[in-house]
Structures are given as structure tokens and as C-alpha cells.
Amino acid sequence: MAAITSDNHGLRLVTRYVVLTLIAIIFVFPLIFMVMSSFKPDLQLLRDTSGIRAFLPVGDISLNNYVAAFERAPVALFVFNSVLVTGVTVLLSLLLCSMAAFSFVFLQWRGRNVLLSIIIATLIVPFETIAIPLLLLVSKLPWIGFDGFTIGWLNSYRVQIIPWIADGLTIFLFVQFFKDLPRDLIEASRVEGASWWQIYTKVVMPLSGPVIATAAILKFLVMYNQYLWPLIVVQEETYRPVMVGLQYFFQLNTAWGEVMAYLTVITVPVLTFYLILQRAFIASIASTGVKG
């Protein structure tokens, strides 16, 4: 009987690993294809797509596509722009959305439930439906900067950052997480004489690592993958992000090897960011059931 149980356990283990390996292959192979193709000349890349060679570093391998990609477009500038816009937006979003959520959960004020419902309802509004009204708005907004007083935010970093700081999903994530924090902790802090600001900074946020990681990763992905918004509000190359920059590689005859090299380069920040936060991200998903 013990032997049968042991055999079943072993079989289940093998089956589990086989299934997990197959799933991993499905998810990893596109990445392998991208990286391997980035080292191959176009004709070879296209011919290899019909077989296993597409996933192997075989044939005429070189870094030529990377050199050509950096010559074709200001890749470093695009990556810098995206990382800057994404980084600033994520930081400001975490700060402001968590403060908003703190207010919704812990402060008592009239209409907060209605307002929270409205904010959450914005999740069902596709961005495409508000893109044009938002474009018309930002093109007329005033600004005071190094150039003095100006009208219109087009062609700037701020137009890519400010409209994206607050969003319903991030506020919702923080609200859900804050609701699960022990009330006694907050009340004890109040009894001890802590201000709301102190409770927010010293008590609530230090306990919110998982939701911060989740919100940061989700926001990072949204911002790093921005295409439509920067496309319509940024006309100067100086401020273009990576996804708009991808279009530089689709000419009459698409340079597929350079496309793959460019994609490989711009994937590095995403993978790095995810690897840094993955433990907290997985912990948060496991505890809240949020799916990215």
C-alpha cells in the first residue's frame, strides 16, 4: 500500500512538472525567439521561422542588428524617456493613489462611498474614448516653467505623466488592501496621539509592501507600454517613448532583425523591474487574488 502511494505521488509529481514545463515553454519560447532572432540577418531569420532553428543561435550570428538598431533610431533616448516617464508616474501614482485610498478607508467624510464608486466605475471606460477630449484639454492647459508662462502641454514629459498619475485601479488596489489592515492598529495609533499623516507614513504604508509592489508593477507595465497617448501628444523626437520608437523599424521593407534587437533592448527594463519586485508581487497576488 505504501509503495502504491509512493508511486502515485511520483507520477503526480512527474505529471505536474511536465505540465508546468510545457506551460513555461509556451511563455518562454517567444522570448527565446526574440533574442535569438536579434542576432540573425533578415533573410536567415525569416527562413528559420519554419523550424526549430528559430529558437537556436545557429547560422550567421552577430551583433549587427543591435548596431543597426542604434544607428536607425535614438534607442537610448527612447529608453531614457520611457524609464523617466514611467518611473516618475509610478512614484507619484503610488503616493497619491495610496493617500486617496487612505482617505477613503480611514477618514470619515460625506460622499466618500459615492466618490469611490465613481472612481471604480472609471475602470470600465476605455482610454480610447477619452483620448481626444483629453488631447484637446492638455493642448490648452497653462504651464509655468523655465520658458515662463506658456499655453499647451504638448511635446513635454508632463503631458505623458500628469494625466496618468491617478487611476481607478491603483486606488482600488490600495483600498482593498487597507480594508484588510487591523482597525485596532489604527485606533491604537490615534489613541497614542498620532496624526493621520503619521499613521499613513509610519503605520499603514510600511505594512503595504505587497500592494505597493503589485500597483507598481501594473502601473509600470501600463506606462512603459504607452503608445496611443504619446503618439498624439508628442510630436518631437526628444520626448518619444519606446513603443512609438518601435515604428521606426517598420519601413517599406521591415528590418525584422533590428526589430528583434530593439525589442530585446527595451524588454530589459521591464524584466529588471519585475525581477526586483517579483516576490512581493506574487505574495500580493496570492493574498488578494488580483490578476494582472
Place this chain on the structure above:
Amino acid sequence: MKLKTTLVAALLGTTGFAGTATAQTELTMWYHGGGNEVESNILNSIVSDFNASQGDWMVSVESFPQGSYNDSVVAAALAGNLPCILDVDGPVMPNWAWAGYMQPLPISDAALDGHLDSTIGRWNGEVYSVGLWEAAVALYARQSTLDALGLRTPTLDAPWTGDEFMAALAAAKASGEYEFALDPGMAWTGEWYPYAFSPFLQSFGGDIVDRSTYQTAEGALNGDAALAFGDWWQSLFTEGYAPGTSQDPADRDTGFIDGKYAFSWNGNWAGVATLDGGVDDVVFLPAPDFGNGSVIGAGSWQFGASGTCPHPDGVAAFVEHALQDQYLAAFSDGIGLIPSTTEAAAMTKNYAAGGALQPFFGLSEAQALVRPVSPGYVVAAKVFEKALADIANGADVADTLDAAVDEINADIERNGGYGH
């Protein structure tokens, strides 16, 4: 006194310098060639030459990647942020002119002498844009294939008839040498469909819209000629002559070079890659004549003045400068497109007499027909694309073309006839 004199001199000097520096009025220019280093370099040299050649205008260029260019222009028009000089794709120009994104270009007739007609963008009887180059489509084949199949080599004067063309496809299929006899380029979606395939419809006697009024597609896209075209188009796929809409894009790029296809319907921009791919005996054949002449699409990128530009005369001055043969030849040598004058063609390595791509210049001269010159074309083109894809996938020809006509007509009506 000496100090005073020096100060006055310095003041006059700086004022004079500033006066020189600001004498040139800046003209911002948007260009679709972002990511094409060769193209950008040539354009930048033209702009530098222009800026140095006169004291009235100073052009500054902002390049956009082609794939997102039109969307950027439309968004900028909405936001009131258009530049002075616009780069516009030929068939899109009437829409931008009608929408007020562009204004007539006050260019002299003399500057346009000798240019391929399809490189001049006209709308409502006025010139709005002018192109430095043209593109053309041809039937790619190997001379060895024609010889092996015993096929006559068609010429501009004597293209294949529809029957000869179908006989050629049948012979290629019967030879068993190829996966498909013809590669029409089904993997390329978007503007390729109306650009490359509507000439077949026109050769049958139909069209995307009725060009006599531009108020309807009735009869043009669903008349007898169009139905005959639709049946023929569908037969390419049902008879197994051509790969369908699920064609692998990789096969589109290399299938002809690899010998998977006997014939390929492709543009001049693929010519150099085909030669580099080792197809030494490639021949560029004219479109078959299905009864109403051989036709290929026409109209490429052109320059014009935006609707908000206060200096259309400055734009015209720049365009006239850019139309010099030396620049047309430089663009052609750099990016492989067809120069818009015979003189410039003679200066190029590919389109001069005996050049590898010289047949394309003849094709543009003899067979080019611009796509419908109407603001509604941008919508009609998408409807046409979907109809052709549906028919290729087995949809009923008559029903599909009738539905396409209804959709195009509804759009024309919604937009008050588009100003025709």
C-alpha cells in the same frame, strides 16, 4: 568718447547680427521618414541647401516613423498644432485638403514641367502637393521560369491578356515546381490592398467609386465588370493559384526569392532585395490586361502646405527647391524609389537606361492610375480591403460587393458628398 563709440559699434553690430539671424522665417516641417537614415540624410541635405540658398525661409524638420505619421498629423490638427510643411501620402491628400489640414500650394507650373503626373497631388482643380518620387508595382518573375513554362515575355506594348495570365498561372501550377503559382501579397494588409489590387478591378472595367461624380460606388464596385473581377479574384484562391489571407509574412518577403512562388505581385521597393537575394534573372512584367488596359496604382508621398501655415509661399519655395533633378536622383539612389522626371531617372543607377529597375519607370509612365481622388477614399479603401479579404476567404462575391457599395455610399452621404 572712445568707450561710447565702442558701445555704439557693439550695439549696432549685435543688432545687425540679430537682424540677419531673424530675417529668415522658420517653417517647421513634418516628415514620415523617421527611422530611415538614408532618407533622412538626403532630406536634411536638401533642407540645409535650401536654408543656405536664400535669406527668407528657414526650414526645420521633425521626423516621424511612417506607421504612426498620419495619426500624429490628425491629432495635431485637432489640437491646432500643425507644422507649416506637411508630408502627405498621395491618396490621403484630398481628405486632408477637404478637412482643412492642407491648403493649395502656390507653386509655379514651370516647376512641375516634366514630372510624372501621378506625383502631383491635385484636388478641386488646384495643386496641393508634389512628390519627389513615385512607386510602382510589377509582376515579378524569373526569365528562366518563363522559358521553362514556354511563356511569352509580356511587354509594356503587349502585356499579357487576362487569358494569357491565367494560362501562365495554370502552367506554373501544373509544373508542380511551386507551392503557389502567384503571390499577390495577401500578408500585407492596409493600403496595399487598394493600391495593389484595385488596378485589377480597373482593368476589368470597374472601380472603387464612380469617378465621374465621386458620389457613389454603385455600378463601379458592383456592376458587371466588378462582379467579373470578384469572380476572378476568388478563383485565384479557390483554384489554388495563390496563398490566402493567412499567408505567412515571412513567405511574402522571401517566398519568391526562395522559389516558392512562380510569380509575385510586388513593388519596386522590393526589387533590390530580390536581386540581392540571388534572383539574377528576375524580370519585372507589366500588369495583365483584363480588357480595359493594363493598370497599376500610383501616388506616393508628397510635400504640401498645412491649412494653418501663414507662409504657403515659403512652402512653395522649398518644394520648388527640392524638385531639382539632383535631389530626385539622390532619393532614388538612396531608397530605391522611382524619380519623378526622366532627367532625374537618367542620373540614377537603377532607373537609367539599362538599370536593373528601369522597367518600373516605364510602368509608371505608361500604366499608372492614381487611386480615386476623393476625401472619401480613406474610408472606401478600408471597405475595399475588407471586401477583397472576405471574397478571398470565400464570401459571396455579389453580396460582398453590394455590401461594400452600401457602406461607401453611406459614408459619402454622411459627409455631404465630400465637397465634390
